Amino acid sequence: MSWRFDPGSSVSGQIAYSLRIKILTGEYPSGSQFPTVRSLALELGVNPNTVQKALSVLEGEGLLESRTTVGRFVTEDSDVLSSALTAFKKSFLESVFSKADEIGITKNDFESFLSNKEG
Amino acid sequence: MSEPILVCDKLCKSYKKGVPVLNNFDFTVEPGRIIGLLGPNGCGKSTLLKLIAGLLVPDCGEITVCGIKRSEETNKYISYLPERPYFSTRMSVDEMISFFKEFYADFDELIARKMLFDLGINPKSQVKTLSKGTKEKVQLILVMSRRAKLYMLDEPIGGVDPAARDYILSTIIGNYNEEASVIITTHLIADIEPVLNDFAFMYQGKIHMSGDADETRNTYGKSLDQLFREVFRC
Structure with a gap:
C-alpha cells in the first residue's frame, strides 16, 4: 500500500524515480506492458494525476512508450535503456559522493572500505 | 473546459451578528479533482460544507452545483459525510443500506456490501453496538457508495485506525473519475496529502492559500503538513 514519501519534494518526482529504478534493473522488463495509472495509484496510495505526471516524465525520457488503446510498454530500445542506466548510476554516485564529502568522508576512507569489503 | 462542479460566489455566513464565519468567500471546484480543505479549528470548513449541503442558509452570496443554483435539486449531486453521525442508532447496518437505497437513486448497494465485507463489518449488526471508529467506517461506506x-x-x-485509513483513501482513489470531485477536510494532513490534487488553507472564513498539492511540495521543498504547521504556527 501507500509508502512513506519524502516530505521535501514532489510525490510525482519520487514516483518517477522509483519506477525508473525498477525499469533499469529489469523488474519491469524491456518490452513488457506497464501497469495502468489507476492500478499504480491504488498500489501507491496517491492521486492518479500524480502517477500520470510521473509516467509522462518516463515517457519523455524514452523509457516508456505509449501505444494508443493498448497501454504503456517499457521500451525495447536497448540503447535508450543502457544510456539511461549509465546516466542514473552517474547521478546516484554523484549524490553519494557529495553527501560523503559533506560529512568529511575522504577518498582514502572509500578505498579502505572497498578493500576491506573485497578482502 | 467543462463546467465546474461547484462555485461559491461571495458567500457570507455568521451565527452571531458581527462575527462572520465566512466572509465574501469565493471557491471553485473543477471536475475530476480531490481537494483538501485544511485549516485550524473554527476557520469555517464545516460551515462551508453545511452551506453547500443546504443544512445552513448563507446570509449573502450564491452557491452553484453543476451549473444549477443550490436547491433541493442539487442535493442529488452531492454526497455529504457530516462531521457528526446523523443515523438512528436503532437501525442495523442492513437497514441503513435499504434506507440509502430508497433515498438516493444513485446508491450502489453492491459497492457498499463489498466495502463492508472488506472491512469485516457484519451487516446484521445494530449500529448502536458498533465502536466509534466502525460507525464512522459505515457512514463513509454509505456516502462513498453513491455515484x-x-x-x-x-x-x-x-x-x-491507520489500516482502515489506508483502505478508505484507496477507496477514494479507486472511486476517482473525471466527472466527480471530492472535498476532504481533515487535520491528518500527512495521511491524505499524497491523495490530493489541490489543497486550500482556510483561515478566518477565507482561503488563505491554495494550489496544486504536488507542485506546492516541490516549490516549497516541504510537505503540506509542514507548510501548514508553519503558516498556522501558534
Whole structure:
C-alpha cells in the first residue's frame, strides 16, 4: 500500500524515480506492458494525476512508450535503456559522493572500505 | 473546459451578528479533482460544507452545483459525510443500506456490501453496538457508495485506525473519475496529502492559500503538513 514519501519534494518526482529504478534493473522488463495509472495509484496510495505526471516524465525520457488503446510498454530500445542506466548510476554516485564529502568522508576512507569489503 | 462542479460566489455566513464565519468567500471546484480543505479549528470548513449541503442558509452570496443554483435539486449531486453521525442508532447496518437505497437513486448497494465485507463489518449488526471508529467506517461506506458528482467528506479518517485509513483513501482513489470531485477536510494532513490534487488553507472564513498539492511540495521543498504547521504556527 501507500509508502512513506519524502516530505521535501514532489510525490510525482519520487514516483518517477522509483519506477525508473525498477525499469533499469529489469523488474519491469524491456518490452513488457506497464501497469495502468489507476492500478499504480491504488498500489501507491496517491492521486492518479500524480502517477500520470510521473509516467509522462518516463515517457519523455524514452523509457516508456505509449501505444494508443493498448497501454504503456517499457521500451525495447536497448540503447535508450543502457544510456539511461549509465546516466542514473552517474547521478546516484554523484549524490553519494557529495553527501560523503559533506560529512568529511575522504577518498582514502572509500578505498579502505572497498578493500576491506573485497578482502 | 467543462463546467465546474461547484462555485461559491461571495458567500457570507455568521451565527452571531458581527462575527462572520465566512466572509465574501469565493471557491471553485473543477471536475475530476480531490481537494483538501485544511485549516485550524473554527476557520469555517464545516460551515462551508453545511452551506453547500443546504443544512445552513448563507446570509449573502450564491452557491452553484453543476451549473444549477443550490436547491433541493442539487442535493442529488452531492454526497455529504457530516462531521457528526446523523443515523438512528436503532437501525442495523442492513437497514441503513435499504434506507440509502430508497433515498438516493444513485446508491450502489453492491459497492457498499463489498466495502463492508472488506472491512469485516457484519451487516446484521445494530449500529448502536458498533465502536466509534466502525460507525464512522459505515457512514463513509454509505456516502462513498453513491455515484455522486461532489463528495464532501468532513473529517472522514479522524476516528479510524491507520489500516482502515489506508483502505478508505484507496477507496477514494479507486472511486476517482473525471466527472466527480471530492472535498476532504481533515487535520491528518500527512495521511491524505499524497491523495490530493489541490489543497486550500482556510483561515478566518477565507482561503488563505491554495494550489496544486504536488507542485506546492516541490516549490516549497516541504510537505503540506509542514507548510501548514508553519503558516498556522501558534
